Amino acid sequence: MRNFYLLLLSGLLLASCVKEELPQPSEGEEPLTAAVTRSIGEKDPYKLSLVQEVLDAKLAQMGQPKIVLEPTHQYVCFSPADSAQVARLEALDLITSYNPVGEEGRPIPEPDEDSQGEILPLYSVVPIGFQFPEDIPYTKIYDVYIQSLGGAGSASGSEEQLSTDLFKDVLTQTLAATGHTSVATRAGESQQxxxxxxxxxxxxxxxxxxxxxxxxxxxxxxxxxxxxxxxxxxxxxxxxxxxxxxxxxxxxxxxxxxxxxxxxxxxxxxxxxxxxxxxxxxxxxxxxxxxxxxxxxxxxxxxxxxxxxxxxxxxxxxxxxxxxxxxxxxxxxxxxxxxxxxxxxxxxxxxxxxxxxxxxxxxxxxxxxxxxxxxxxxxxxxxxxxxxAGSYSAMYLFGRRKDMESWANGVSYAYTRALLGEEYEWSGTTNEEYTRLIECLLLNGFTMEQIQYDFYGSDDWGHWQSRIRARSDKQISDRLVNLIFDNPNDYHFDMRDMTEVSDTRIRLYQPVRLSIKDIDKYLPATWEITEGTGATILNNNTSKFLVCFTEPGEKTLRATVELAPGIEETFDKTVTVSNTSIVSVPGTATEGYPVTVSVMDLEICPDAKVTEWSVVQGDATITPKTDRSAQYTFRQPGNMTVKLKIQFQPNGPEVEYTAPIRVQPLDVYSVFGVINAPETYAYNTTYQAKYMGTETDVEIVDVEADHRTHYPYYPFDTWSYNKSTRTLSFLIPDHPLVFDYKLIIHYKVNGVEVEEPAILIVSNFPDTPASQTTDTAISE
Structure with a gap:
């Protein structure tokens, strides 16, 4: 039956295709021609008569014989009678204008809505010897002389009649005479x-x-x-x-x-x-x-x-x-x-x-x-x-307007998005006939070639749908194909992967967000963790799921999205939790020396803060510095446990975090520590070092300074000690060697001299013992 209708349509078209030309001149009228007046060419610096006139004057001034120029081109006006003659002229690839020289930019009046308007005359410059097309009226207006000034192009394509310099001088004058530029200021000067x-x-x-x-x-x-x-x-x-x-x-x-x-x-x-x-x-x-x-x-x-x-x-x-x-x-x-x-x-x-x-x-x-x-x-x-053409004609004949306009909308979407990129947003006509069907199919894995094949071979909307659904190479289920065809303006997003996870490789206690991708349509979802343990849910609503993990390993997050009543799709995302944590705690500390504990900045939880800083056991002084960092100073050695409570969102739940830290006792290199230690030490500069132990009765007996290239020790008297604050002040006099000293500090505790003196390295060389290198400067 379909072939019968196509045959019938072909007959109708053959019967209708009667040739009808554009409006013709009335019988006895002449075809339109250019109205040649004396003024035409007055603004053309290449008009032969003007070029010749200037050349004659120039040669006379120079005392040289006259040169009679031959025209290189002709300025003509064609008067095509109908569209066929217009097409023939355009096929010649001539440069044409609807206005004469000097009036080229004059607007052409817009035609009436239902009028095709008259066929306008066409002005053009043609080379000498040009073969004018038969039957197309034309009028020669004047001769033209054009000569190349150099470069790859040649205006005339023939042997030049003047030297380049002479032609430039002449052209400078003709340009001025026709209002194109001013006259050169000195004799013989021409334009650049x-x-x-x-x-x-x-x-x-x-x-x-x-x-x-x-x-x-x-x-x-x-x-x-x-x-x-x-x-x-x-x-x-x-x-x-x-x-x-x-x-x-x-x-x-x-x-x-x-x-x-x-x-x-x-x-x-x-x-x-x-x-x-x-x-x-x-x-x-x-x-x-x-x-x-x-x-x-x-x-x-x-x-x-x-x-x-x-x-x-x-x-x-x-x-x-x-x-x-x-x-x-x-x-x-x-x-x-x-x-x-x-x-x-x-x-x-x-x-x-x-x-x-x-x-x-x-x-x-x-x-x-x-x-x-x-x-x-x-x-x-x-x-x-x-x-x-048969498919097009059949659809047009049988009124498949929705199919045809949806297809055209899809071509428009595909091309415009390809030009403008992923940020492109469709803003074309959208309604029950002009649907976004093709966009929906493209975004769900179909190619334009596949859609085109099934569209051209379909008998109606439902047949097109069944052809798409029957594809073995499709990437979505049959029910999603049906959903798209039943709602072609609603599902223009990728239903193969509707969710996104904030990060797939994360740290312990780092919040992970699973959410619906940015689409115009609101779709409710439920969230769950299907694989993996050690999780704390921070937020669970229909638009997003926020969770942090307290144990390392692979975890699987699942979203169940309700696309339409009774139609749900599940999407799984796998994340890997590493052994590293968002909390920075040093593995070791030294008794009396401060260390910093901090929580890293979190892009998806910028308002995260620590609500509690503490230790599970031991004696420590804790000084919070910001919402996410604090300074711990342990007063005794041993194995300690740092504890934090972190609130990732305002008014959200608190997550408890603990981490071990081993506190080392003081040794000879850590009994005294430089306050606000500089990056570079200098001679004749007073520095201070504080006793870092817990004893209160501490007295310094003597201090020796040894440049570490010298032996034995030598007396050193530029120091003082404040017993009440347990602070040593010292200054090393100027010395020609680089600054590289070891201070040997003899001291008493509770009136008894300590058998092994303390050692304080003050040096500009990076070989200081680790016990004196802290991540936080000692301050008063």
């Missing part, structure tokens, strides 16, 4: 040569809070100076590299077309163009929302260029290969849609295959992002028709 350059980019809003600047690739840019006109195409960075040299200012004409498409004014055959006038310096322009129609054109041009020349952006998608005429209307749409693709009836109704409206209903212009999305949407229809 330069290679024009330009870059064209445009601004795009990627998402609600992100934007970017994109280059306009393969943009047709014409460098214009009177009738001297050179065409270039921008590179991947949006730049043109001009090989021809110019003197004086130039204009840049942007023609919004390429080898694959032509952007026109609405339904007319007038090409859209933009002008940047009078530049003598390199041009770098970024089109923004302030640029109106050009801003919209930039987005559309970038989309068309990507579609035709960057197939790897959306692999597997069949793309239209023929040249497309794109009609962009500088008005609001009078319809429900902002763009339209009409491939079948184009020849009948005289419209371009693709038409778009640049202005929004709320006033102003659509954004460049909107232009890209709309253009890609219509190109999605073009892809459908190009790949399988």
């Amino acid at each position: 040569e330069w290679n024009p350059s330009a870059r064209f980019r445009f601004h795009v809003d990627v998402g609600d809070n992100s934007d970017t600047i994109l280059p306009l690739k393969q943009l047709n840019v014409v460098v214009v100076q009177g009738s001297n006109q050179k065409r270039y195409y921008t590179d991947a960075d949006g730049r043109i590299t001009v090989t021809d040299k110019f003197i004086g200012p130039v204009d840049y004409q942007v023609v919004w077309d390429s080898h694959h498409f032509v952007i026109r004014q609405g339904n007319t055959w007038t090409r859209r163009g933009s002008w940047c006038k009078g530049h003598t310096e390199p041009l770098d322009t970024v089109l923004t929302s302030q640029c109106g129609l050009d801003y919209f054109l930039a987005g559309s041009h970038r989309a068309l260029t990507a579609y035709y020349t960057e197939p790897n952006l959306v692999p597997g998608l069949a793309r239209e290969q023929k040249l497309l005429n794109i009609g962009i209307v500088d008005k609001e749409t009078p319809f429900k849609w902002e763009g339209r693709y009409v491939p079948i009836l184009t020849a009948v109704i005289g419209e371009h295959a693709l038409t778009m409206y640049a202005k929004s209903r709320v006033g102003g212009y659509h954004s460049s992002k909107s232009a890209m999305q709309t253009t890609f949407h219509e190109l999605g229809h073009a892809s459908h028709y190009y790949k399988d």
